[in-house]
Amino acid sequence: MGWLKRLWGMRKRDARDLELEEELRSHIEMRTADGVRGGMTDRDAEDDARRRFGNLTLQKERTREMDIVGWLESLMKDVRFAARSLRKNPGFAAVAILTLALGIGANTAIFSVLNGVLLRPLPYPQPDRLYWIWDSQKQLAQAPSSGVEFLAYREQNKTFEQIAAIRTLNFNLTGMGDPERVRGIIVSADYFDMLGVHPTLGRNFSDADDKQGAVRVALLTNGFWQRQFGGDPAVVGKTLTLDGGIVSIIGALPADYTPPDKAEFFVNPIYGVPELFSGFGDPRNHPLTHYLNILGRLKPGVTPAQAQADLAPIIARFGEEHPASKGHGVALQSLRESIVGDVRPTLFALVGIAGVVLLIACANVANILLARATTREREIAVRAALGATGWRLARQMVTEGALLSLFGGFVALPVAAAGVRAIVYAHPQGLPRLESIRLDSHVLTFAFAIALLTGILFGLPTAFRGALAAPGDSLKQAGRTSAGGLRQRWLRNALVCAEVAMSLALLAGAGLLTRSFVRLLAVKPGFRTDHMVIFSVAFNGPRYSGQHAASHIGEFQSVFDRIGALPQVESVAAANDVPLESEDTTSYPAVDGPSALAPDEKILVGMHAVTNGYFHDMGIPLLRGREFSPSDALRGPEVVVINRAFAQRVWPGDDPLGKHIHLFNGENGSAEEVVGVVDNVKHNGLNEADTMDVYGPWAQQPWPSLSVTIRTSLPVNTILPSVRTAVAQFDPNLPIYGVRTFDDVLNESLGARTVTLTLVGVFALLALMLASIGIYGVMSYTVAARTQEIGIRMALGASPGSVFKLVLAQGMMVTGIGIVLGAGAAAELAHYLRTLLFQVRPFDLVTYSATALLLAIVAFIACYIPARRATRVDPLVALRYE
Amino acid sequence: MNKTRNDVLQGTLTLLVLRTLAAGPMHGYGITLHIQRVSNDVLRVEEGSLYPALHRMDQDGWIAAEWRSTENNRRARYYGLTAKGRKQLAEEEKSWERLTAAVASVLRYA
Numbered sequence: 001m002g003w004l005k006r007l008w009g010m011r012k013r014d015a016r017d018l019e020l021e022e023e024l025r026s027h028i029e030m031r032t033a034d035g036v037r038g039g040m041t042d043r044d045a046e047d048d049a050r051r052r053f054g055n056l057t058l059q060k061e062r063t064r065e066m067d068i069v070g071w072l073e074s075l076m077k078d079v080r081f082a083a084r085s086l087r088k089n090p091g092f093a094a095v096a097i098l099t100l101a102l103g104i105g106a107n108t109a110i111f112s113v114l115n116g117v118l119l120r121p122l123p124y125p126q127p128d129r130l131y132w133i134w135d136s137q138k139q140l141a142q143a144p145s146s147g148v149e150f151l152a153y154r155e156q157n158k159t160f161e162q163i164a165a166i167r168t169l170n171f172n173l174t175g176m177g178d179p180e181r182v183r184g185i186i187v188s189a190d191y192f193d194m195l196g197v198h199p200t201l202g203r204n205f206s207d208a209d210d211k212q213g214a215v216r217v218a219l220l221t222n223g224f225w226q227r228q229f230g231g232d233p234a235v236v237g238k239t240l241t242l243d244g245g246i247v248s249i250i251g252a253l254p255a256d257y258t259p260p261d262k263a264e265f266f267v268n269p270i271y272g273v274p275e276l277f278s279g280f281g282d283p284r285n286h287p288l289t290h291y292l293n294i295l296g297r298l299k300p301g302v303t304p305a306q307a308q309a310d311l312a313p314i315i316a317r318f319g320e321e322h323p324a325s326k327g328h329g330v331a332l333q334s335l336r337e338s339i340v341g342d343v344r345p346t347l348f349a350l351v352g353i354a355g356v357v358l359l360i361a362c363a364n365v366a367n368i369l370l371a372r373a374t375t376r377e378r379e380i381a382v383r384a385a386l387g388a389t390g391w392r393l394a395r396q397m398v399t400e401g402a403l404l405s406l407f408g409g410f411v412a413l414p415v416a417a418a419g420v421r422a423i424v425y426a427h428p429q430g431l432p433r434l435e436s437i438r439l440d441s442h443v444l445t446f447a448f449a450i451a452l453l454t455g456i457l458f459g460l461p462t463a464f465r466g467a468l469a470a471p472g473d474s475l476k477q478a479g480r481t482s483a484g485g486l487r488q489r490w491l492r493n494a495l496v497c498a499e500v501a502m503s504l505a506l507l508a509g510a511g512l513l514t515r516s517f518v519r520l521l522a523v524k525p526g527f528r529t530d531h532m533v534i535f536s537v538a539f540n541g542p543r544y545s546g547q548h549a550a551s552h553i554g555e556f557q558s559v560f561d562r563i564g565a566l567p568q569v570e571s572v573a574a575a576n577d578v579p580l581e582s583e584d585t586t587s588y589p590a591v592d593g594p595s596a597l598a599p600d601e602k603i604l605v606g607m608h609a610v611t612n613g614y615f616h617d618m619g620i621p622l623l624r625g626r627e628f629s630p631s632d633a634l635r636g637p638e639v640v641v642i643n644r645a646f647a648q649r650v651w652p653g654d655d656p657l658g659k660h661i662h663l664f665n666g667e668n669g670s671a672e673e674v675v676g677v678v679d680n681v682k683h684n685g686l687n688e689a690d691t692m693d694v695y696g697p698w699a700q701q702p703w704p705s706l707s708v709t710i711r712t713s714l715p716v717n718t719i720l721p722s723v724r725t726a727v728a729q730f731d732p733n734l735p736i737y738g739v740r741t742f743d744d745v746l747n748e749s750l751g752a753r754t755v756t757l758t759l760v761g762v763f764a765l766l767a768l769m770l771a772s773i774g775i776y777g778v779m780s781y782t783v784a785a786r787t788q789e790i791g792i793r794m795a796l797g798a799s800p801g802s803v804f805k806l807v808l809a810q811g812m813m814v815t816g817i818g819i820v821l822g823a824g825a826a827a828e829l830a831h832y833l834r835t836l837l838f839q840v841r842p843f844d845l846v847t848y849s850a851t852a853l854l855l856a857i858v859a860f861i862a863c864y865i866p867a868r869r870a871t872r873v874d875p876l877v878a879l880r881y882e
Numbered sequence: 883m884n885k886t887r888n889d890v891l892q893g894t895l896t897l898l899v900l901r902t903l904a905a906g907p908m909h910g911y912g913i914t915l916h917i918q919r920v921s922n923d924v925l926r927v928e929e930g931s932l933y934p935a936l937h938r939m940d941q942d943g944w945i946a947a948e949w950r951s952t953e954n955n956r957r958a959r960y961y962g963l964t965a966k967g968r969k970q971l972a973e974e975e976k977s978w979e980r981l982t983a984a985v986a987s988v989l990r991y992a
Contacts, residue, residue, distance in 0.1 A: 023910065023959045024933060030911045030956065031929070052929050059930035066937040 202251020401459025500818025
């Protein structure tokens with residue numbers, strides 16, 4: 001247990017030091033005394049004794065290391081020494097720490113996101129046992145299922161512990177002040193039980209609630225409970241009026257439960273839900289309506305493949321009995337994958353980019369350290385002569401590096417915190433699990449580890465230099481501070497070259513994304529986008545269901561008229577959805593008569609119901625035929641307008657007017673006549689390919705939800721009260737929601753792209769800044785170190801101009817090599833960015849040239865100042881300069 | 883000072899010190915003199931390098947130290963062999979004999 005003794009020895013360090021001193025000294029004195037006795041002079045005897053003893057200081061240190069937990073104490077010494085030397089050079093220390101703080105902070109922020117989104121497990125017990133059970137069709141890999149299929153899976157499966165169903169719906173909430181549009185989720189009773197979530201107030205859903213015809217009950221989310229009821233515990237037993245139906249509140253969910261889709265409450269049962277497709281009847285009468293998403297918990301030990309094999313025959317049997325579902329299969333997807341799958345590649349790309357920025361920061365600090373090491377050559381040489389081993393010198397350098405980076409890491413924490421707050425505040429679209437993103441213990445550990453690692457990383461080049469120092473050389477070179485020898489210059493230039501290359505790669509990436517973004521914005525959406533004020537209504541409730549639903553909804557025309565009559569309103573158009581925001585309602589219509597389709601071929605079309613004059617109001621060019629008009633009334637002959645893509649696919653080269661299609665297979669058996677052809681519109685997004693669309697008159701297809709587009713020069717806030725009044729006059733219990741302009745629609749549509757572009761752009765600019773500081777630093781140092789050489793040149797007749805060119809040329813050459821290398825790296829990496837690019841090739845000449853030029857200009861500026869300084873060197877001063 | 887000889891000596895320093903102290907406690911200078919004298923001046927140690935070794939053996943528990951006065955009334959730190967040290971000495975002597983026997987047999991092999 002020698003080490004215990006050593007630990008104990010740490011206590012009385014000073015006393016032990018004195019003792020050791022005395023012991024060694026007494027040895028020398030005894031030897032001296034013997035020498036004197038043997039006839040030597042005092043002086044000679046002492047010299048002899050000392051010579052025989054060897055290096056007193058060295059042996060003292062080595063002995064001390066034996067007495068104490070050796071490396072710990074000398075490490076502390078190294079740390080103190082490093083701290084002192086940093087304090088003596090505050091400027092250098094500040095630059096290094098700030099550089100590191102930026103690099104480490106950015107990486108920590110990105111890691112927080114990675115940790116929260118990908119690494120932390122979902123907040124349910126054994127979350128990796130939870131799987132979605134999707135209906136898979138040929139054209140749609142993951143579709144919802146019907147109630148009948150859900151029950152079939154539940155009763156006939158052998159591989160799941162529990163299976164629940166869930167569906168997000170929007171409701172009109174009335175009876176609590178102004179009518180409001182709210183989002184709720186209908187669930188089967190065992191949903192929360194399966195997830196291991198229990199209400200903090202009241203009770204959970206039970207099997208008794210889960211029957212058709214049972215009283216509808218609701219569990220509130222904590223947010224809704226606080227907002228609407230102020231957290232009042234007496235809320236149990238109160239009711240909500242949703243779409244005119246009464247729902248009884250049975251409890252509230254915990255505050256730390258984050259509902260999917262930002263829902264406000266959960267309703268049970270899933271059957272008999274207020275009419276989902278009002279024009280098409282009650283889903284109870286249509287067991288085949290596919291509206292349920294099914295989630296199941298696998299039994300322990302069961303693999304997804306086994307579950308898949310278990311469920312496949314169930315749906316096959318179902319397909320036999322219900323021909324409409326023939327050919328459908330089942331597809332399993334883990335819950336985790338559904339939440340984070342899409343965002344994974346982008347996150348990894350961001351981690352890579354942040355890592356590159358950190359490398360650049362490290363290269364900068366390494367360069368600074370190297371430069372400083374050259375000025376400390378003398379000191380290092382002396383220490384080596386005094387007996388410091390290469391290992392000790394290297395350790396000193398690494399300690400200094402580690403200290404710098406630990407400080408940097410410390411300062412990085414507020415940077416990271418700010419970054420995380422910014423990201424969460426921006427709540428970018430498509431980034432799931434925002435609530436899990438925070439600076440937790442994992443993230444802090446990561447920050448600490450990264451800081452330590454970077455410290456060692458950039459301490460290494462200096463450490464090697466220190467360890468390999470041949471003390472004699474630098475001591476003999478008194479008076480000639482070279483630029484550190486050829487190897488050192490090469491190392492510094494190589495570091496700068498690497499920085500330039502990495503910066504170019506990042507800038508090129510940002511450039512490509514920017515170009516894609518610009519190209520995207522330039523895409524013609526296919527309709528008029530100016531002066532739009534949009535709002536939505538949803539016709540839910542008893543007034544809009546049943547027999548007279550269509551005519552009641554049709555009366556909304558009065559609202560259109562009233563708004564249209566307002567001053568400064570150019571037109572009012574309405575449809576079930578707004579382009580770029582498509583609800584993605586689709587159908588596989590059947591086509592009458594000869595067409596370009598194969599006999600069994602089905603095509604997927606988007607369905608839209610629009611008001612009369614819609615195409616004109618929305619600025620969608622009418623290519624053939626006519627718009628819808630009042631003559632296309634509810635009971636009249638059913639008509640449709642198709643778009644160019646549909647016409648070209650189904651009846652190429654033929655006149656589509658007068659042809660017939662069946663939009664609603666077999667439901668009412670009637671056919672619709674094509675009366676017009678309009679140009680294509682980007683319904684699903686600017687970056688999506690053109691879809692085939694079929695438009696029907698709203699009068700004939702009164703969809704239960706409507707988005708109204710008002711073309712007006714008035715700002716939103718001015719016209720909104722009049723709109724509310726008009727709607728309230730029609731039905732005071734009908735909420736309007738989603739008030740927006742086209743810009744809002746566009747921003748929503750581009751949301752995720754904007755965030756990615758912003759982040760990459762920020763990192764690229766950071767990299768550029770760091771690289772330019774790096775170039776400036778190295779060039780400055782080189783000039784200062786070569787002052788003598790420049791002085792000699794000028795004394796020998798070189799003009800200031802040629803000196804200027806010399807320095808500049810050296811800097812630009814290093815930059816040039818870096819740019820070429822960077823371009824190569826960028827082209828390789830751009831390959832991975834492929835999915836994010838839009839109409840831009842990974843090796844886009846314009847982008848690469850522009851970024852190379854930008855980098856060259858920045859490098860030029862960074863070299864300019866040191867080069868100018870070089871020309872001002874006074875040869876006489878320089879020659880005397882030591 | 884012959885460097886190579888010094889290296890060999892450092893390796894066996896522990897053994898030499900333990901053997902020296904088997905006869906009785908001594909201070910560092912005394913150990914140095916003893917080794918020099920008994921080996922007829924063939925074995926010379928860089929005297930300073932003795933002390934790290936002594937302190938290490940102290941930590942390992944093979945020797946124990948205390949301050950005493952010398953014959954000349956000078957204060958010096960004396961080291962003595964412990965029981966553990968005696969055991970260590972026996973082991974090291976054994977392995978040394980094994981080593982030298984092995985070297986000898988290799989040398990004898992013609």
